[in-house]
Amino acid sequence: MQLLEGEKEQILASVDEVLKNSSKLREDLIPTLQKVQAKLGYLPALAMEKIAEGLNVPAADVYGLVTFYNQFRLNPPGKHQVKVCLGTACYMVGGDITLESFERRMEIREGETSLDRLYSLERVACVGCCTMAPVVVVDEEVEGKVTPTRVDGIMLALQDEEKKSVTEQEPNQGRGEDS
Amino acid sequence: MSSLTPKELYNKLSQEAISHDEAHQEKTRVMVGTATCGVAAGALKIKADFIREVEAKNLQDEVDIVEVGCIGHCYAEPLAIIAKPGHPAICYGHLDDGLVHRLVEDFLAGDDPSYEYAMAALERNDVFPTFEDFPRGVYEQKLILEQCGFIDARDINSYIARDGYSALAMALEEKPGWILDEVKASNLRGRGGAGFPAGRKWEACIRSKGEEIYVICNADEGDPGAFMDRSILESDPHLVIEGMILCAFAVGARKGYLYIRAEYPRAVTHVQEAIDQARVKGLLGESILGTDFSFDLEIFQGSGAFVCGEATALVNSMEGKMGMPESRPPRLAQKGYRGKPTVLNNVKTFAYVPLIIRKGAKWFKEIGTPENPGTAVFSLVGKVVNTGLVEVPMGTTLRQLIYEVGDGLPNGKEFKAVQIGGPSGGCLPETALDVPIDFDSLQDAGAIMGSGGLVVMDEDDCMVSVARYFLEFTQHESCGKCTFCRLGTKHMLDILTGITKGEGDDETLNLLEELAEDVRDGSLCNLGRTAPNPVLTTLKYFRDEYKAHILEGRCPAKVCRDLLLYYIEPPKCSKLCNVCVGSCPTEAIFTRDDGLKEIDQEKCVKCDNCLKACPDEYNAVVKLSPPVLPSEKERKAK
Numbered sequence A: 001m002q003l004l005e006g007e008k009e010q011i012l013a014s015v016d017e018v019l020k021n022s023s024k025l026r027e028d029l030i031p032t033l034q035k036v037q038a039k040l041g042y043l044p045a046l047a048m049e050k051i052a053e054g055l056n057v058p059a060a061d062v063y064g065l066v067t068f069y070n071q072f073r074l075n076p077p078g079k080h081q082v083k084v085c086l087g088t089a090c091y092m093v094g095g096d097i098t099l100e101s102f103e104r105r106m107e108i109r110e111g112e113t114s115l116d117r118l119y120s121l122e123r124v125a126c127v128g129c130c131t132m133a134p135v136v137v138v139d140e141e142v143e144g145k146v147t148p149t150r151v152d153g154i155m156l157a158l159q160d161e162e163k164k165s166v167t168e169q170e171p172n173q174g175r176g177e178d179s
Numbered sequence B: 001m002s003s004l005t006p007k008e009l010y011n012k013l014s015q016e017a018i019s020h021d022e023a024h025q026e027k028t029r030v031m032v033g034t035a036t037c038g039v040a041a042g043a044l045k046i047k048a049d050f051i052r053e054v055e056a057k058n059l060q061d062e063v064d065i066v067e068v069g070c071i072g073h074c075y076a077e078p079l080a081i082i083a084k085p086g087h088p089a090i091c092y093g094h095l096d097d098g099l100v101h102r103l104v105e106d107f108l109a110g111d112d113p114s115y116e117y118a119m120a121a122l123e124r125n126d127v128f129p130t131f132e133d134f135p136r137g138v139y140e141q142k143l144i145l146e147q148c149g150f151i152d153a154r155d156i157n158s159y160i161a162r163d164g165y166s167a168l169a170m171a172l173e174e175k176p177g178w179i180l181d182e183v184k185a186s187n188l189r190g191r192g193g194a195g196f197p198a199g200r201k202w203e204a205c206i207r208s209k210g211e212e213i214y215v216i217c218n219a220d221e222g223d224p225g226a227f228m229d230r231s232i233l234e235s236d237p238h239l240v241i242e243g244m245i246l247c248a249f250a251v252g253a254r255k256g257y258l259y260i261r262a263e264y265p266r267a268v269t270h271v272q273e274a275i276d277q278a279r280v281k282g283l284l285g286e287s288i289l290g291t292d293f294s295f296d297l298e299i300f301q302g303s304g305a306f307v308c309g310e311a312t313a314l315v316n317s318m319e320g321k322m323g324m325p326e327s328r329p330p331r332l333a334q335k336g337y338r339g340k341p342t343v344l345n346n347v348k349t350f351a352y353v354p355l356i357i358r359k360g361a362k363w364f365k366e367i368g369t370p371e372n373p374g375t376a377v378f379s380l381v382g383k384v385v386n387t388g389l390v391e392v393p394m395g396t397t398l399r400q401l402i403y404e405v406g407d408g409l410p411n412g413k414e415f416k417a418v419q420i421g422g423p424s425g426g427c428l429p430e431t432a433l434d435v436p437i438d439f440d441s442l443q444d445a446g447a448i449m450g451s452g453g454l455v456v457m458d459e460d461d462c463m464v465s466v467a468r469y470f471l472e473f474t475q476h477e478s479c480g481k482c483t484f485c486r487l488g489t490k491h492m493l494d495i496l497t498g499i500t501k502g503e504g505d506d507e508t509l510n511l512l513e514e515l516a517e518d519v520r521d522g523s524l525c526n527l528g529r530t531a532p533n534p535v536l537t538t539l540k541y542f543r544d545e546y547k548a549h550i551l552e553g554r555c556p557a558k559v560c561r562d563l564l565l566y567y568i569e570p571p572k573c574s575k576l577c578n579v580c581v582g583s584c585p586t587e588a589i590f591t592r593d594d595g596l597k598e599i600d601q602e603k604c605v606k607c608d609n610c611l612k613a614c615p616d617e618y619n620a621v622v623k624l625s626p627p628v629l630p631s632e633k634e635r636k637a638k
């Protein structure tokens, strides 16, 4: 993914800040990656290079780790993150069908972020509320019993929210274009 | 060293905690269950509703509204316990804003407990039954879950006021060897899956005579259908912490870690708060309870790789490496974290320790069976009425667990299988339901105890698809270090995927079985060695279902989508209703000239929408497997 304007500076600043408080030992690699990801939402190549330098480990090792562990992401998360549970209980009542419905609506595949960075879609294993399977986490909020029809509802709500925030940000433009 | 003994110091803490707690108890307490399960069901909104209604009635000075963890009755979430002086504490389930309004008006403002909405009382009384009076009460016995959902997980006083940390105070006045003797005598077996005796593990670590020793709690909980460890950490974190401190004292460790999955943010927060509060009280850190014993804890957040639940892989990942398992020996007890002797136990294993120290090994051994003392904790999910967390004595049968504690299957469906032990476990059929739950019996039946995920499946679940699901999981999580696991599971997955599409012949199942045995025997760690279990058990118990896929192109449970199609039965379709048309995401449903609806099979993506959408009074949409339309069938018959 292309870096947005100002993103490079933000990446460098975040990595610097995390490294400042680090023991600079290899043991600190995973916590460092976690902290940087918490700040940036993902681990861009630039951040990985800088972390490798800072902790004095080969960049290939850092890349290896990041791809090994499910927690780390190489793509920026969308503004709205949807995580579909495919734990045992959810899978058994059609979690995969729910996931597919999201893929269809968002026009991306699981693990991807839409080009406008509005939506990203992931699968997770057991959110811990199997009672309400199939479960979906929309922007950190857990929602239970999400059938494909409910997927449409969720997407509509997100799209509405987007439309609203656009008109709020650019009130004149928004209204001008409409009329 | 302090001039006071640990017990004297503890008594002071305990008095503080009790008076703190009593001050609360004079008021009415509304305890809302806000573990992850509760939150998912809307518990935070219910809490807000309570606050709003209580303020509307101007009761905020008399009523405390607090958050508690999971009491295990997840099927009834969101739920709350109301403890009003003069009444037994009562639990209410399936709350919504209307019910909250009613409870505040009638019970908090008035004095009517609205028994018609109550689930159970929490203490014995003359008016209303308790959870123990439920049919399941006969079978349940809560040891480590006893306080979950009843105490304020975020306030150490709540734990101390109920004898929390008294085991530590007691033990600190004895020699470290005393703890070890008790744990050994209790025959406590590790709850992380394999059931290795905890005492023997600790003793091996002591024998290594390292200068530095580490204690690690395995809270990685990778089984994708289990959440017991998370619930315990969220709901009663101090129990686990106290267990770890006792272990550290026994083995002479000064530093310990809790390895918690990063996907469990609430558990991480609660444990961190608990560690901080324990330090302030002098129960953790330098000179614990005034003695010269010092021990501190830190959280390490796991990064979401199933294989990191394996002990050696976990240690590698803590050292900043890829989480790949090592061949053993050396065991962690000799050479673990940073190359030093390390004790690593599961969350539940540590949670039993304070109870064993407090009540004695003899007490513990009287619960369960002689070889498997104590209780088993499961997250009971899937097609069962009472889903949630359950704790039963070892030796309880699967049938009792599913039909008495779980209250059987919903919607009058037929039981098909129970999956135990997650990706490393197996699917057991009806005939195995009288197997007692313990490490050894389950293993003999082909499943494993695992870490405690238990999923009930009914006639609508396809065993091939379930086996494929677990294998896809382990295949994805295979770390790739050894060939059998890396390539063997891939090959097996390809075959299984083929079967779900109806591919294969007479030989396929034999090949699959051979491969499964090779992977089981040839893999380096237990991930690979147990990965074939779901396949082997389903092949053993449900071979006919595999055969139906291959030989007839039919999925008996109508799950495998390549082997079915959606069809609207003309006699059932009400021409006037348009719901299915609107529900279809691909515009595959159209209205025929005669007004009936029909599905364009070319366009249908088998999303299940129309089947769910079609109103109950018609139920006109059905799945057909093998995927042959009635018209085609007729043509073929001719």
Ligand SMILES: Cc1cc2nc3c(=O)[nH]c(=O)nc-3n(C[C@H](O)[C@H](O)[C@H](O)COP(=O)(O)O)c2cc1C
Binding pocket: B189, B190, B191, B192, B193, B194, B195, B196, B198, B218, B219, B220, B221, B222, B223, B306, B307, B308, B309, B310, B311, B312, B344, B345, B346, B347, B349, B451, B525, B526, B527
């Ligand atoms: C692939 C794999 C995953 C495992 N996952 C877990 C886990 O999530 N939690 C756990 O406590 N033990 C897990 N174990 C077992 C650990 O290796 C280890 O035996 C256990 O944590 C020891 O604790 P115990 O003696 O208290 O059972 C796993 C083992 C394997 C092979």
Ligand code: FES
Binding pocket: A085, A086, A087, A088, A089, A090, A091, A125, A126, A127, A128, A129, A130, A131, A133, A135, B224, B225, B226
């Ligand atoms: S399987 Fe989805 S929440 Fe547990």
